[in-house]
Amino acid sequence: MTRTPTTASTIPVAARATDVWKVYGAGEAQVVALRGVDVAFERGQLTAVMGPSGSGKSTLMHCLAGLDSVTRGHVQIGDTRVTGLSDAGLTRLRRDRIGFVFQQFNLLPTLTAEENILLPLAIAGRKPDKQWYESVIATVGLGDRLRHRPSQLSGGQQQRVACARALVARPQVVFADEPTGNLDSRSGAEVLGFLRDSVRDFGQTIVLVTHDPNAAGYADRVIFLADGRIVDEMRQPTSDAVLDRLKGLDVQRTSAEATP
Numbered sequence: 001m002t003r004t005p006t007t008a009s010t011i012p013v014a015a016r017a018t019d020v021w022k023v024y025g026a027g028e029a030q031v032v033a034l035r036g037v038d039v040a041f042e043r044g045q046l047t048a049v050m051g052p053s054g055s056g057k058s059t060l061m062h063c064l065a066g067l068d069s070v071t072r073g074h075v076q077i078g079d080t081r082v083t084g085l086s087d088a089g090l091t092r093l094r095r096d097r098i099g100f101v102f103q104q105f106n107l108l109p110t111l112t113a114e115e116n117i118l119l120p121l122a123i124a125g126r127k128p129d130k131q132w133y134e135s136v137i138a139t140v141g142l143g144d145r146l147r148h149r150p151s152q153l154s155g156g157q158q159q160r161v162a163c164a165r166a167l168v169a170r171p172q173v174v175f176a177d178e179p180t181g182n183l184d185s186r187s188g189a190e191v192l193g194f195l196r197d198s199v200r201d202f203g204q205t206i207v208l209v210t211h212d213p214n215a216a217g218y219a220d221r222v223i224f225l226a227d228g229r230i231v232d233e234m235r236q237p238t239s240d241a242v243l244d245r246l247k248g249l250d251v252q253r254t255s256a257e258a259t260p
């Protein structure tokens, strides 16, 4: 049977999962984290992935980004089939074509903001494109903080450094896993606004895993996961509509758990 990924549009795809299953452990300890996920992430869009705790959001992101292997099915970044790449191929893919932003900012404490931002390029032996670097720095609004170390920056500023680091190599897709989870609402809004601007101004593709309906309100599209499956999607979401949909998922889950 041919499966149809959950996008009907003709916009080019930056990342795709096709019939992806992920099983952890074996026997009694077996957990099926993903159950046949088909999804395409369109280029130049901010897509949020939402769902109850344990629904498989981080697992899906890790499989898409080549940080974890799939049990069945396959994933693609652009035209490259990630599933089956060698370790060296995966390292190159992650280094050259994917940007990451995590809840913990993961900055190196002994380096300045600027050195942190340029580190992935330095490791890859690449020089930054000066004009691009300057537009990224201007967009994140860190011009006067580049010589500071992470301990001299607020949480929001540190996360903006992490966002700039993810963008500076012009990755095909940025995966952001709960990027506002450690921030107060104002700093969170700044970071989300910046991610949103990078989509609008640079055509960046972003996949955002979040629990927060307000964060999902910045997205072009929201994918809802429940129990390892994609159960719904919403385009041009509002925070209120996302919140309502999430409540529905929690109700379904509670009723399913109550069934003997």
Ligand SMILES: Nc1ncnc2c1ncn2[C@@H]1O[C@H](COP(=O)(O)OP(=O)(O)OP(=O)(O)O)[C@@H](O)[C@H]1O
Pocket (backbone or CB within 6 Å): 024, 025, 031, 032, 033, 051, 052, 053, 054, 055, 056, 057, 058, 059, 060
């Ligand atoms: N390394 C692992 N070994 C065993 N089970 C795992 C592992 N990683 C995740 N799981 C299980 O897979 C399921 C999906 O986990 P995942 O972290 O993807 O969910 P999530 O939707 O991101 O949850 P949360 O919102 O709480 O972060 C859960 O039942 C989890 O316990």
